Amino acid sequence: MVTEILEYDIGERNVASNVLPITAKRNDDVLGRIGKLETRLARNEREVDAAQHVRFRVFVEEMGARLPADTMRRNRDIDAFDAVCDHLLVLDTSIEGDPEDQIVGTYRLLRQETAFAHNGFYSASEFDIAGLIERHPGKRFMELGRSCVLPEYRTKRTVELLWQGNWAYAVRHRMDAMIGCASFPGVQPEAHALALSFLHHSCGAKGDWFAAARPELYHEMDMMPMEAINPRRALFAMPPLIKGYMRIGAVFGSGAVVDHAFNTTDVLVILPVSSIAGRYINYYGSEAQRFNG
Template identity: 70%
Template sequence: MTVEILDRAILADVKQPPMRNLAAPAAGVLGRIGNLETRLARNNSEIDAAQAVRYKVFVEEMKAQIPQAADRRKRDADAWDLVCDHLLVLDTAIDGDPEDQIVGTYRLLRQDVAENTGGFYSASEFRVDSLLKRHPAKRFMELGRSCVLPQYRTKRTVELLWQGNWAYALKYGVDAMFGCGSFPGTVPEEHALALSFLHHNALVGADWDVSARPELFRTMDLMPSEAINMRKALAALPPLIKGYMRLGAMVGNGAVVDHAFRTTDVLIVLPITSISGRYLNYYGADAGRFAAQVS
């Protein structure tokens, strides 16, 4: 299947994006739709609140297993939180402090920061080192720990998260983004349709080749391409992964089962040059001025 056909198929499955509020952004705000806005966490209290949202989603909802100390605090937290930037989605209609308004979050880690600290989180599952070595002149950014509270899992929330990522990437001259995309559960075969669809239609090309670590590798090629119903496969994709595919992302070779978080992970790879032109145009109207808000 060509990229053009895949793009048309995904777009046919998605309604027209909502109109965005293009009023001048408040200081630090990277995007706004209605009462929702996205920006970076400004202090430790907001990072703590983001960790609380992650706990509600990953532990209370998805039954992830985390260290006892973090569980007692009801926070999903690890060492990467100290070096990452934290992108937030806030519902400004909620009364209270900003910490009370956080309804979604994303963790952003630039390559220069990763190289000077503990490396990339996803390197524990995928061979990202080989990808980085193949592109020594490019600047990479890892996206991780994405989660949104159940009542806010809408297209506009996903769109805001992407707009924040895009403004951040522009600010720091990022050439490519990558990160784990997750399916619920630890049995890849339960997602045979969606995983096979990704394997046959969105697998990384030679220049961007990256695969799961050999000792963790689980095949995504679970169904022949001729047996795949594209409509059903698209419907079976988690919203975040579908959103990435819509932008022009690829997936690495092989899945990994994360037993602690009870997920089946694939590696999403999104070179900036691969982003569909229609989305560059859509965000381009105000991406530059929002990027200027990144501090």
């Protein structure tokens, strides 16, 4: 599945940001910069290939994912969606060499119109999202996935840059909602009973935003009653990326899905842009306005 590995979330921050504005021409494709790090979309196939190699290093070499034999031989995490997605990159510009040698993190972005023109959203292989999208005919969805960062770059500033890029991209393309899968490590949902139960009770998607795991893949998240949950411990047990989604304002679909290939337990993230916490809109909004036209 879309194994999302980012070791730090945005956290509670003052609105005063150290994500520096990019004072350049309107067509500058750099979406954010902090020190030696910058974020932008991949510009060519070589950079996409390098991002796929970063994914391989994290998902296969670090986490033990089992990919098809041809991709394993190439040391790349590749699937059919790569050809139609945009690939958000974080680059360490202090590394000598070509840009593809500087890629230290990546996110894969898929807009609704592109998804519907090809094979749909990747999330639909695990979650029933058709009803969710049909209930919002006037809204435009985008999917976030395949996020990963090399171990030595798993810091707050790298995550901030990735979210700066996601936000600028969403504003540029006038997206109304973000969806995607986020992962717990391992294939035993019971090992994450505390965190999954907390998500079910506290952050479950309801009403028009409800969606659930596909019936044949559904694993119950409601494994503990709310009164038995210590919220502080539940948050401590949460993967940082999922905790970061929560702080921004995301809700989560019903049911988890076990992905044996990627050695993960996946949950569906649903993030209406209108629900994003105001402090984060302030945090990223002025930078994103460059792409509003």
